[in-house]
Amino acid sequence: MWRDESTTWQVAHRPLAALAGLLARVDAVHGLYYLLMHAVFALWDGGLWALRLPSVAGAALAAAGVAAVAHRLAGERAALLAGTAYALLPPVQAYAQEGRSYALVTAAVVWATHLMLRERWAAYAAVLLLGCWLHEFAVLALFAHAPAARRSPGWRWSAAAVVAGLAPLALLSAGQARAQLGWLGRPSWQDWAAYGVLAAVVLLLARGAAERDLADLARVAVPLALLPPGLLMTVSLVHPWYVDRYVLYALVGPALLVGARLARARGWWPWLLAAVLLVPLGWWSAWLRTPESRKDDVLAVAAAVRERARPGDAVLFMPSRRREWLLSSPTAYAGLRDVALDRSPAASNTLHGTELPPERIRTALLDSPRVIALLDPQGQPLDPYPTEAAKREALATTFERCSLTTVRGARVVVYARPGGCD
Template identity: 30%
Template structure:
C-alpha cells in the first residue's frame, strides 16, 4: 500500500505541544537526511513544515502547554470540510481513539513524550485509512478539570482574604455615605431620588437595599459585597485565562490581579466598582464561550443579559462592549482563509452584532437618563499633563509608582510575546487560526479591553466634557493582570522562579494595601473617630441629659453637611435632636437633606442641655454658632480638632443662684476671635473663608481636588 502524506487535523500537528524542557526537534520523516517517502510532496530546503511552525509557536506563546479549552465539534467539522492543501481529503475520516487511550496520553509526564503503543484495533484502523491516531484534546501538561477548578477556588479565596482584611477599619467617606443614604430608603423614595440625581447608580443602590434588608447596615456589611466580588473576580480570571492561554499563566494573572492596589481598594469600597469588574470578567468569559460554541444560542442570550445588567450597574461598562467589538473584528480578520471557515466566522460575527445591538438598545434609555444628570461629574478635571500620571500610576497602582514601573513594562512585554506567537501561527497553513483552536486569543481579548475604554474616555473628554477618572476604569484591571502574567511565566518557566517573582510584586504592593486599611485611608476621613467621640462623651453624661447636635459644613462637598457622619454611623447619634434639620433627603427626593438657619431654630436649641457642633475645619461655623448660642446660656466646655473636622461641646452655664445667665461668652481659648462675628449669610452662619465655595475673596489655600 502506498503511504499517504502525514495528515494534520484541524487542531494542528499530530505531535503533542511541547512543554518546558522539550526540544523542538522535527519528526524523523521531516529530517533532511532521510529520504522522501512515496507520495510525499517535495519541499524546498528553506520551507517551514507545520511541525516547525508548531515548535515556534510553542516557544513563543505556549511554553508550558496548550490552553485548557478544547476545540468544539462544529470547529472540527468546519476544518474537515476545508482540509489543508497538502492533506489528502480521504485522510480526514479518522476513527476516534478510546477513552482509555485518551486518559493515558493526557496523564503522561509533560517532560517526556508518551511511548505507549496504539492498541491493535486502533493500529488496524489507522492502517486501513492510512491516517495516524487523532491526538489528545489536551497536551500532556494541561491540568485536569478538577485541578483547574481547585486552583480557581484557591486563588479566589486568596483574593477574598486580601480584599476583606480589616475592611471595617477605614472610616466611611462621602461616596460611601451616598450609598448608605440611598440604599436605606424605601424603593419608592429611591425611585423618586434617581429621577433627579444618581440614576447611574440606581441598580447598585437597589441591590444594596436588598442586601441591607438581609443583613442590616454597618461599615462591615457595606463593604463585604465588594470584597466577595473581588474574590470571585480573582477566581474567574483563572478560568478566563485558562480559556485563552495556559493554566499557569491564568493562575499567576489571578494572583497579580488582587495584588493591584486599585483592586485592593475596590475590595474595601462600598461602591459598585468591584461588582462592575466582576461583571466585566464574566461578560468577557461568556464572549469567549460564545465564539467557540458556534451554533448555540444560549451564550449570546447570556451575553445580552449581562451586558444590559452591567451597564445598569455602571454606565461606563458600555465601553467594554466597544472593546469587544474591536476584539471580534480582529478575530474575524484572522479567519477569512477558506470558504468553510469564512462562512462560520461570518455566522459567529453576525451573532455578536445582533447580541451587541440588542444590549445597546436595552441600555439606551438608562444612558439617556444618565446623560441628563451630567452635572454630577462636573467635578472631573479636564485632560491635562496630570492625566498621564493618573493613567500610569493612579488608574491601577494607586500611590505606588514603583509597582507601576514593574506592571506596565511586564504588560508591554506580554503583548510582544503574544503578538509574535500569533503571527507565527497565522502563517501556518495547517492551523485554523487562533492559539486556542480557532477561538479568541488573549491578545485579541486583553489589548482592546485595556486600550479601548481608556481611549474612548480620553477622546470624549477632549471633544465633549471631562469624563476621565482613574477609578472609573477599574474594570480594565483584569486585562493588564493577564498581560503581566505572560512574560513572568514565559521567561522564568520554573515554578520556584515564578513564585519568587510573584512574591517580589506582592512585597512592593504590600505598603499600598496596608495603607488602604488605616482609619483615615479614605479621603482623609475621620468620621469614625467623630462618631466614637460623640458616643464616648454621651456615655459619660448624667442619665436624662438632653443632647442636641448642629451639623455644619463637611470638607470638599459644599452641597452636603456633616450630617453624613450620622448617616454613616447612626448608632452614635441615636436619640439626639438635629437642631438645623428641615426635611431629610429621603422625603424630598434628593440625596441630602435641607436645613433651617440656626437663627430660626433657637427655640429648639434652648430645650437641650448639651449641644455638639460638628463642622469643617475650613468652612468653620464655630464662631457663628458660639455667638448664636451664647444668649441662651451655652458656653464651650470642650473642643476637639480631628482630621478635617472640629467638634465642640456646648453646655448651659448656670450662675451661683442656679439661674441661667442672660448671656454667656465663648472662651477665647477655644475659638478664634476672628470667627466670633455675627453670621451674615442666608443660613445664619458665618461667611465662608477665603477660597471656600461662596467666598468672594481670593483663595489662601489650594483648592481641594476629588479623591482618586
C-alpha cells in the same frame, strides 16, 4: 466606613418607595446596586459585614473570571497566575473591601469577556448589560471587546442590545450628571501620568505576544486595559466624568498579560522581579486595611459626636453634604437638633436633605446655647453658598469655641455662647 459607603448604607435602608423617589432625582447610575443592597439588608442587616460582603463576592468572581479568560487563551498555568495577579492588585483589594458597586461591575465585565470568547451572544449581552446597570461606564467595555470580536455579526447584535438596554438609564442619569458629578474636574497631570505608566507597562507586557502564542490574549487584554480609561479621560476634557474606579475593570488587562508572560517565562529573572514587586504590594495591601486609606471615617466622627454632645445640643454640618457623617449612625444623630435642616433626606428625595434659608439658619443658631459643628479638615476650600456663609458668620460672631477634635477627614468643634463652655 467612609462617606461613600455611608451613602450606600443609608440609601439602601430606605423603603422602596423612598428609594424610587431618590433615584428619580439623583444617583440613578447606582440604582440597581442600591436595590441589591436593599435586598441584602432585608435578608441580613449585618452592618459592615453585610455592606461589604457583595463586594468581596464580586472581587472573587472577577478573579475567577480572569482565570477563566486566561485559561481559554493561554492555558491552565496562565489561568492560575493571571487570577492570582488580579487578586494581588491593590486597587482590586481596595474595592473588594468597600460597600460600592465597582467590584461587581468588574465581575460582570470579565465574565462578559469570557462569554464573548465562547460566542454565547445572548448571555454576553445579558451579563454586560447587568454590569452597565450597576454602573453605566461599563458600556466602555464594548469598545475594548470590538477588536477581539472581529466584527462578528453576533457581537454587533449583542452590542446593539446592550446599548438599547442601557438607554433608559443613560437618559435619566444624563439629566442628573451635572449635580451628580459637579465635584469632578478635568483629569489632572497625575491622572495622565498614571495612564501613561499603565500604557507603557501593558505595551511592554504585550511585546512579542505573537512569538509566544499569545496574540489572541493580547487582542483581548490590551484594549481592555487601555481603551475604557483612555476614552473616559478624553471625554472628560469636555465633560469631567473621569474617576479611576469607574473603570476599575481595566485592570483585568494587565493581570491577563502578567499571568500569561509568567506562564511562558524562561529563566529565573521574571520570577525574581515578581517576588521583588510583592514587597511594595504587601505594604500597600496592609495600608489599605487601615482607616488612613480612606478620605474620612464616618464611624469615628459619630463616636466623637457621642462623646461630646449633650441632649438637645444643636448640630451643624459645614458644608451640608457632611450630614452624611451621621446619617449612618442614627443613634448619634437622633439626640441632636439639626438646626439647619428643612426637609430630611428621605422626605426630600435627596441624599443629604435640604436646608433652611440663611436667615432662618442664623435665627435657629441664635436660639441655641451649644452647637456641635462638623467641618471638613483644615485647609479645605469653603463653600461660597449663602447658607454656608451664614453658618460661619453666626458661629464667628455669637459663639466661642470650646473644643476641637480632629478625626480622620473631619473636625468636630463644640461651640457655646460666651461663658457657656464650662
